[in-house]
Structure formats: C-alpha cells, structure tokens
Amino acid sequence: MDVYALVRDAVYRSSLLLDRQDWDGWLSLCDEKFQYAIRAWSPEINKDLTYLAHDLKGLASMIKLLPKHNTDHSPLTRHTSLYTVDVDEAAQSAKAISSVVVFQNLLDGINSHIDAGESRLFLVGKYIDTLKVDGGKASFLSREVRIENRRLDKGSHWPI
Amino acid sequence: MAAKNHAQWLSEPKLKANEWVDSRIYSDPQIYEEEIEKIFSKTWIPVCHESELPKAYDFRTMSIAREPVIVCRGPDNEVRAFLNVCPHRGMIIERRPAGSFLEGQPSGNPKRMTCMFHAWQYDMRGNCVYISREKEGFQDRLCKEDVGLRRLRCEVKFGGFVWVNLDDNPKVSLEDWAAPAFGCLRKTLDAEPLEVFHYHKAIVNANYKLWHDTNCEFYHDFMHYHNRVTGFNDAYFARKNESFEHGHIVVGTFEVNYEKYEGFDSRAALSFPHLPPNQWYMIDMFPGMNFNLRGSALRCDIVTPLGPDKVMIEFRGLGLKRDTSEERQTRINHHNSIWGPFGRNLHEDLIGVQGQGTTMQTGSEPRRILHGRHENQTIHDENGMRHYYEEWGRWMNRMPNHPEQPYAEAVSVAAE
Ligand code: FES
Ligand SMILES: [Fe+2]
Numbered sequence: 001m002d003v004y005a006l007v008r009d010a011v012y013r014s015s016l017l018l019d020r021q022d023w024d025g026w027l028s029l030c031d032e033k034f035q036y037a038i039r040a041w042s043p044e045i046n047k048d049l050t051y052l053a054h055d056l057k058g059l060a061s062m063i064k065l066l067p068k069h070n071t072d073h074s075p076l077t078r079h080t081s082l083y084t085v086d087v088d089e090a091a092q093s094a095k096a097i098s099s100v101v102v103f104q105n106l107l108d109g110i111n112s113h114i115d116a117g118e119s120r121l122f123l124v125g126k127y128i129d130t131l132k133v134d135g136g137k138a139s140f141l142s143r144e145v146r147i148e149n150r151r152l153d154k155g156s157h158w159p160i
Numbered sequence: 161m162a163a164k165n166h167a168q169w170l171s172e173p174k175l176k177a178n179e180w181v182d183s184r185i186y187s188d189p190q191i192y193e194e195e196i197e198k199i200f201s202k203t204w205i206p207v208c209h210e211s212e213l214p215k216a217y218d219f220r221t222m223s224i225a226r227e228p229v230i231v232c233r234g235p236d237n238e239v240r241a242f243l244n245v246c247p248h249r250g251m252i253i254e255r256r257p258a259g260s261f262l263e264g265q266p267s268g269n270p271k272r273m274t275c276m277f278h279a280w281q282y283d284m285r286g287n288c289v290y291i292s293r294e295k296e297g298f299q300d301r302l303c304k305e306d307v308g309l310r311r312l313r314c315e316v317k318f319g320g321f322v323w324v325n326l327d328d329n330p331k332v333s334l335e336d337w338a339a340p341a342f343g344c345l346r347k348t349l350d351a352e353p354l355e356v357f358h359y360h361k362a363i364v365n366a367n368y369k370l371w372h373d374t375n376c377e378f379y380h381d382f383m384h385y386h387n388r389v390t391g392f393n394d395a396y397f398a399r400k401n402e403s404f405e406h407g408h409i410v411v412g413t414f415e416v417n418y419e420k421y422e423g424f425d426s427r428a429a430l431s432f433p434h435l436p437p438n439q440w441y442m443i444d445m446f447p448g449m450n451f452n453l454r455g456s457a458l459r460c461d462i463v464t465p466l467g468p469d470k471v472m473i474e475f476r477g478l479g480l481k482r483d484t485s486e487e488r489q490t491r492i493n494h495h496n497s498i499w500g501p502f503g504r505n506l507h508e509d510l511i512g513v514q515g516q517g518t519t520m521q522t523g524s525e526p527r528r529i530l531h532g533r534h535e536n537q538t539i540h541d542e543n544g545m546r547h548y549y550e551e552w553g554r555w556m557n558r559m560p561n562h563p564e565q566p567y568a569e570a571v572s573v574a575a576e
Contacts, residue, residue, distance in 0.1 A: 038502055044220075044257045045212050045359045045476075050492050052502040062497075068385040070508045108511075110365050111518050153362045154510040155501035 006138040007085045007094045007131055014140070015080040015100075018159065023063040026159075030140040031132050032056055038145045038160055040125075051147075052159075059159065071157045073107045076122060078160070092134050093141065098127040100145070102160060123160060124148045172528065178546050179532030181560040186367035186529075187522045191556070191563060192468035199447050199555050200225040204334050206321040206449055206462060207231060209476065210239060211355040217261040217271060217284065221254050223464065224326055228252050229312065231322055232261065232273070234284035241314035241324045242286045246275040247307040253282070273309075286311050318342045319349030319451075319478075321460070332406070341408035341443050345453060351433035354458065357492055358477030360501050362510055366517025368463040368471040369552075372448040374513050375461065376409060376544035379533060383512060386504050390417060399539040407446030407551025409544040413439040416455060427455030427494055430487060432480070444544065446551050457495035468522050475499065475506070528561070 010029055017026040027034075037053040054062060079101045087094045102123040109115025125147035131138045145160045173180050185191055201224075208220045208231060219232040221244055228244035230253065244253050253275045261271055261284070268274025272281040272289065281290035286309035294303065313325040315334050323334050330337075339346070364371075374380060378399075381387040400412040416438045418426050428437030432453060443451040448463035458478040465471050477495040479488055498505045520527075531549070535541040549560040553567040 042359045043259075045356050046258060047357060047359075049358060049360070050489070051360070051496055051500045053489075053493055053496075065385065065504075069504060070383060070511060072507070072511060110514060150360050151363065152360050152501035153364060154514060155362070155503070155507045157502065157504065157507050159502075 003087045003089075003094060003133050003138075004085050006133055006136070007087075007096050008082055010131055010138040010140065011082050011096055011098055011127065011129060012080060014143075015078045019075070019077055021075070021158070023066070023159070027056065027060060027063070030056055034059075034140055035142040036145075036159065037143075038147060040147045040150060042150055044150065049150075051152075063159075066157055069157050072104075072154055074104045074109065075107070076156070076158060076160070077103045077105055077119070079103070080127065087133070092132060094131050094133055094138070096127070096129045096131065098129070100125055100127050100160075122156075123152075125160075169527075170525075173530060173532070175530065175532040177559070177561055178550065179542075180528045180530045181549055182563055183520045183524070183527045183529055184563050185552075185558075185560055186370055186516075186520045187468050187524060188563065189468050189522060191558070192367075192465070194556060194558075195447075195465070196225045199552075200326075200465065201227075202325070202327040202330065203447060204323045204325050204330070204337055206318075206460070207241070207324050208322050209354070209356045209460075209478065210316050210320040210322055211353070211478075211481065212258060213239065215260065218259070219254060219261060219273075220258045220322075221256065224324060227326060229324060230254050230273070231314065231324070232284050235271075239314060239316050239322055240285065241312040241322070242282075243310040243312065245310065246277065246280060247288070247309065248275065248278055248280050251275050251277040253309075280307070282309050318346065319458070320354050337406050338408070338445065341404040341406075341410055341445060342451075344410055344412070345441055345443065345451070348432045348434045348453070349458075353481040354478045355481040355483070356476050356478050357488060358475065358495055358500070361472055361474045362501075363466065363470065363472045364510060364514045364517060365470055365521075366513045367469055367520065368448050368465040369548075370513045370516045370520075371461070371463055371471055371473055372444065372450070372548070373545050374509055375442070375450040375452075376444045376548060377542055378411065378539040379542065380509075380512065381540075383508050384505050386498070393417075397535075397538060397540070401537050401539060401541050401544050403543065403547040407548050409444045409547055411442040411444075411539065411544075413441045416440055418455070430456035430479075430491055430494070432456075432458070444548075446548060447555075452499075454498075455494065456491045457499075459495065459499050469517055469520065475501075 034056040038051040040049045042049050081099045083097045085096045103119045104122040106115045106118045128144040130141040132141050205224050207222045212220050213233045216235045221230050230244035231241045233239050246253050264270045265274050267276040267279040268281050274281045279292045283289050288304040288307045315323050395414040399414050402410045431437045438455045440454045450461040452459040460476045462474045463471050479491040496503050531542040531545040533542040537543050553560050557567045559565045
C-alpha cells in the first residue's frame, strides 16, 4: 500500500473510532510518543490557546476516568475531509491536514423532550496530524485539533 | 415524607425565611429588568484584564447591562472606558472584540476611534477630534467640543483587572466595595504583573445567579469525582466560608494533595507570590464575579446576563507575566485539565446549572430553592448563598423567598 493510502486510512479510521467512543481503539493507532492538543487562536486576548493537552499516558488516564464523570450523553459525530498529505520519505513520516466539523447529536440538550434527536454544530476546525510510516503501518505521532470556536457552551469531556 | 401532592409540593419549607428562595427570582422578566437597572447599571464589573490591552492604542470591547462598552489604553498608558456608541446617529463605534487603533480604518485615521458610518473620530480620551464637513453641515450650531464620547468610571485594580461602573456616582468606591473580600489575596495578586492565558465563553439557558450560586457552594463537590476523591479530608471540611460586606464571600484555603489523584502533579513549583504551595482560595463577588486561585492558576468568571433565563459566562485563566514558556504551558495544563472547556469540572458545573435552568424557565411554576444547610460556616454550609441573597434583597427591595414583598432584614443575619 502506498504511504498516502496508509495515512488516509489512519485519519479516517481514527474518526470512526472516536465517533464510536472506542477510545482504546483510537489510542492503539497512536505511537507511544503521541502528543494530543486542542488549540484555538483567541482574537479577544490576542493569544494562542491550549484548551487541552496530553501525552499518551495522560490521555489514557483521562479516558480511564471518563466513566466516573458526569458527562453530556449526546454523542459527537466528526465529519473529516483529508486535505493534504506531505510525506517525508527520509524521515518515514507524514503530515496530514484534514478539515473537521463536529456535530453534537442531542440526547440531553437543554430539555431532552424537545431537543433529543436534533443535531447541532458543535465545533469547526482542522486536524493537523503527524504520522510515523513504518513497516506498512501508519501511527499517529501527534494530533493538534485546531478549532475556530471560543464559545463552547457546556464543553465536553471527550477528546475530539 | 413520601412523594407529594400538588398542594404539599407548593407548601413552604419548614426553614427560616432566608434559607430558601422563590424560583421566580431566576426566571421572572420583570425581576430581570429590575436587576439590569438596579444592580448591573450601578455596580463595579471587572470587564477584562489589563494584559488584554498591553500597548498604547490597544482596545477591548464588551457590554454591561445591554450598553456596549469600549476600553482603550491611551498614549499616556492610562486605561479608560467609554460607551461604544457614536453620539451622531448611534452607530456602535468599534465592532471587533479587540485590536489596536494604531492602524487606520477605511473611514478614518490611525490613533483614532473612528465611527465607520460618517467618519466622526475620537481620541483615546474620548474627545471628538473630527467631524466630517463640520462647518458645512452644522455651521456654528454644533461643534466637536459638544459631542465627546460618554466616559465611564474605570479603575485597574486587584491584580490588574479593569473595573467599570456605568454609574457616575457609585454608592461605594471600588476600593471600599471590594478590598475587604480581596484581603486574603491582595498581596499575592499585586506582587507582580499577571497575564491572561485562557479565554472562552459559554452561553447557557439559566439565570446568572444560578451560576454564581454554583461558584458559591462547595456542597456540589459530590458532582465532581475529582474533588470528591482528592478533597474530602478533615482539612477540606474545615475550610471556612466567610461573608464580607456588599454580598461577597470568600472560601478559605487548604493544601490540596494533587499527588493523590491520578494524572495530576503537585503545583507547588508554580505557586503565586506570597503563598504557601498548593493553596486554593475562592472569592465570590456580588453580583456574579468569581476569582478562584488554585495552586498555579487564577481563574476568573464574569457573567453577562442576557435574559431572565440566559447568561453568558466568560472564563479567563491567568498566570504571572514573567512565566517562561515552559512554566506557562504547565500553568495552562493545570488550569485547563480542570477548568477548560474540555476539563473535568467545568463541563459538570455547566450541565448542573443548565439543568436548573431547564426546570426554572420563564413562566414555569414557582418553586422553592433551598439554601438551608448549616455546617458551622465551613465549606458545605450554604451561608454564602444566604449572604448573597440578603444583599440581593437590599438592592432589589424584594424578599428573595417572596419576591412580591418588599425586603425586610432577616432576623438571623447576625448569626451568619
Ligand atoms: S453614526 Fe457615527 S459618525 Fe454617524
Ligand atoms: Fe464545580
């Protein structure tokens, strides 16, 4: 399989696993050096913001505690479009940029009697991924979710 | 008692008058309008932090009580506030949330606030300095000197926050209003310049006081797994909930054992000046501002009520201006792992207050909200909320538990 296809499959597979809340499945696509961050630029305070940042161990411990938290039950659906893949053959790595739009498929909402069943736009952003391509396999070295939103209302406990 | 019938459900609780409130104070449109007029138009609001406008000609815009406000830094380094309203035909002068007047705009010159509509221009002191075709249109009937901006009371204080009051003659000075409550942290916050590193906002369908109540009561630690497993020890239950004049409360500190919780490190190395390591102070200011210093990061919540059952909350995180980039990143991670939009606590707090908003929509049947816990004025006592509503009752001249009645001082206040 060519490198582009490996990278494409990894990006799309990660979206499917995250949508299914198969967190362990998602982490299994990641290298042990994996770094994850959700970032945004704030024109309000003229600063680059980090809304969440974890290495693989930090992510795994966060995920392990998710069942202990009170969380909005509304599932999220990611609509991912892979835009560019830049392969560095020598370094056996690739950088992939995807557009991502995340919808919240309301179960809770404000009043579930009225809101459940509706889908609302939750986030707009990009996945900026680096992947290691080695032995016919692509694994994530880093993912930056660069979002456009600073209004996040209830927010979320889940990685995007 | 088992589940109740309608009459039982509507009957008053067997608690003192100041130990419960009527839910109409969280939903009634008339009460909301009165709050805008009697409270938000007359009190000190920390609208932003001075680090958000670090250079001369930087500006920030916001609103208080529906009035658009602009804060800008003059060439003399003074921070001033004005209504962001053009005296000509009422256009909002600056439309962006933040920026600099050093660049010119399509309608006007650099170093000026320019109204894009007909290009009237104002300097950083709010003086009108240019009226297009002034003589031709107004002859000598109106001139620049007649049409300056509306200036607002503005002070930079308590760790560099920019406080604005729409009232030209506030009942009490900012110093007298806030200094006693800030006493526990004043030396720390004023030791050296702070800087905002985090900003996001939430709009939730709930009354602004419900958000402030959540900030004022720690009993809801039962909702937060993290607080419950790390917090519940003798030192935690001994934390005092102290009332201050003007409706403010302060939750006293204790040493947090971050090591006890998986995924957390001690925050001792990044403690704020003049504080022992891993301390946690919380200052809740009437009518809805919160300053929360937890180890390595200061959080500040500002509420902007948008309706009887709708509020915008702006969340800021602050560190020390001199932080190295590594220190700053660690502070950000400490702050956001709990308080960020993807953090552990904030999502739960917002679900909680939204859930209250759902049952207390405008027009819903009035019900009683209980604030009657007494635990020796320590952390799970609800004395903070009782203290807040005494103040609210005075400003509004309404009884919180019977809002149709004029305010009467509760007998038990002295005991609080
Ligand atoms: S409305 Fe501002 S210049 Fe006319
Ligand atoms: Fe909380």
